[in-house]
Amino acid sequence: KYECHYCGKGFNRPSSLKIHLNSHTGDKPFTCSFEGCGRSFSVLSNMRRHARV
Structure with a gap:
């Protein structure tokens, strides 16, 4: 197991x-590569979901 040293999860x-x-x-x-966007995300899947919209 790998434990988070901040919260113990x-x-x-x-x-x-x-x-x-x-x-x-x-x-x-993770930063959106769409021209003019530049929005960043902490989770790759969230960025991919953003890119679909």
Whole structure:
């Protein structure tokens, strides 16, 4: 198990923990590439959902 050192939540994969940590740090590494948008997201799937709209 991989545990969040901020809140103690457990994850089965280190990649899931890394994504979760963004919610604590405010990190938003995924940026929309649509010209003129530039909106950033902490979760890749949220950015992909945004891109469909």
